[in-house]
Amino acid sequence: MIHFENVGLRYGMGPEVLRDLTFDIPKRSFQFLTGPSGAGKTTLMRLLFMSLKPTRGLIRMFDRDISVIPGEELPLLRRRIGIVFQDFRLLDHMTTYENVALPLRVRGKDEASYRSDVIELLKWVGLGERINVLPPVLSGGEKQRVAIARALIDQPEILLADEPTGNVDPPMAQRLLNLFTELNRLGTAVVIATHDLTLMDRVDARRMILSEGRLDIYD
Amino acid sequence: MTEQAGPSDNQKRERMVTLRPMAPIVPPVNVSGHALMVVIAIMSFLCAMTLGAVTMVQEKAEAWQGDVSREITIQVKPDDGLDMEAALTEVRTIALSFPGTLSAEIVDRASTARLLEPWLGEGFDMDELPVPRLVIVTIDESAPPDFSAIRQELANNVPAATLDDHRAWANRLISMARITVLIGVGILTLMFATTMLTVIFATRGAMAGNRHIVEVLHFVGAETSFIGSEFQKRFLLIGLKGAAFGGGVAALGFLLLGAWQSNSLATALNDQVTALFGRFTLSGAGYFGIVGIVVLISAMTAVTTRLTVIRTIREIDRQRADPSLAEIG
DSSP states (O other): OEEEEEEEEEEETEEEEEEEEEEEOOOOOOOEEETTTTTTHHHHHHHTSOOOOOOOOEEEEEEEEEEOOOGGHHHHHHHTTTEEEEEEOOOSSOOOHHHHHHHHHHHTOOOHHHHHHHHHHHTTOTTTOOOTGGGGGGOOOHHHHHHHHHHHHTOSEEEEEESTTTTTTTTHHHHHHHHHHHHHHHHHHEEEOOOHHHHHHEEEEEEEEEEEEEEEEEE | SOOOOOHHHHHHHHHHHOOOOOSSSSSSHHHHHHHHHHHHHHHHHHHHHHHHHHHHHHHHHHHHHHHHHEEEEEEEOTTOOOOOOHHHHHHHHHHTTTEEEEEEEEEHHHHHHHHHHHHOTTTTTTGGGTTOEEEEEEEEEOOOOOOHHHHHHHHHOOOOOEEEEEEHHHHHHHHHHHHHHHHHHHHHHHHHHHHHHHHHHHHHHHHTTHHHHHHHHOOOOOHHHHHHHHHHHHHHHHHHHHHHHHHHHHOOOOOHHHHHHHHHTTOHHHHHHHHHOOOOOHHHEEEEHHHHHHHHHHHHHHHHHHHHHHHHHHHHHHHHHHHGGGGOO
């Protein structure tokens, strides 16, 4: 589904922050992306989300070479990816429900067709009582769960989550992990960038470890 | 999505949740939106006032020009042995014999005396002075008579008569009117350019506060045209409200000034204002022009918004294309 080959990335004239990355993310796979702070996890997540282009190397997403994809096709390709940003990126003028429904709304779907799905998902991530609340009133953990729900609502082919359990307590982290594994069982590939070793120990999954710009993979 | 539950349970749970009506994709007017609306209202007001003033000047100039060129004067100078009354009648007959003349009126002795009153005082005897007499001829402006032919005919039959077609006056007035209108159009053009630039920069300023929304929409898979339309709708409304308010106040101002002038005729203040500025009556074309300004400024706001959205998305993608513009992760 995703193929990286000798991918390198540098900022300006600086040293390469990512070097010679070659890996595949197969369909229905589950992997953790980990490494020390500043190792380039977020940068790699952005490459996977096509919000950055590599300085060198080849990236193929859904059998397309991303270096030749025209700008207007990017949104259509991104619809196949669910992403949880580290800084959540929720819209403050929309309620929890409206934020989660946003990806479906921009696809032109009728609200009646997704209302129950959105409410159910919000209840599942523990926000059943916060459906009509605006983001500024939510705690960090609640915002994170809204961001996760928004990424999952359209059942993407791949889910990219940057520190998705960073702001929640262990029981909620476990609940979210269960959600990710359930999603993976239903056919979605999952990439979770995390520092949390306990979380990684709970699932027998591939580990991609970034260190000094290089990637080691432990299947 | 992942919970095991029957449809009836789902419906039961859903029924218990009350949702507010969906919030618009683009938030309702915020502080920068209000500021933009005020800027648009002020610029529309100034633009409409300028347009109204230029229209009034142009119409006034045309009216002067029309008044002067609608009439010609034939002057008959007294001469020894000339029967003035017979000469005046003949002049009138000659004038009326040409196609293009609508009427010819002899200024009678009493009217001539009144004309000379300011210089010669009341009760003077016209027969004692060689006072020239006038025939005022009204002409068809669209098909004026052949002035040189009239002159020739007058020279042959009444040598004491001379024709004044007011051409010298008319030419000077036409030149003055043209220059006045040209200056007005120049001011209007500058005003329009300033308005457009102000609206463009104010819109871009207001849009800068919405960049994060464009970014989120772009990243959740919204197409550029969808994002552009959503913002365009919101900003078209802002532009329309601001421009309608500014243009409306200007139009109302012209209406009230016109009504005040009509209702306070012959007062000293009104006479002075009218002498200085003329009548504040705006024609239908003037009001139509104000409506045009409102539409143009609203459209300009909407188009600028759309272009700003497209530019913002291009910037996001340029960042994608050039990693040196992005933050280190």
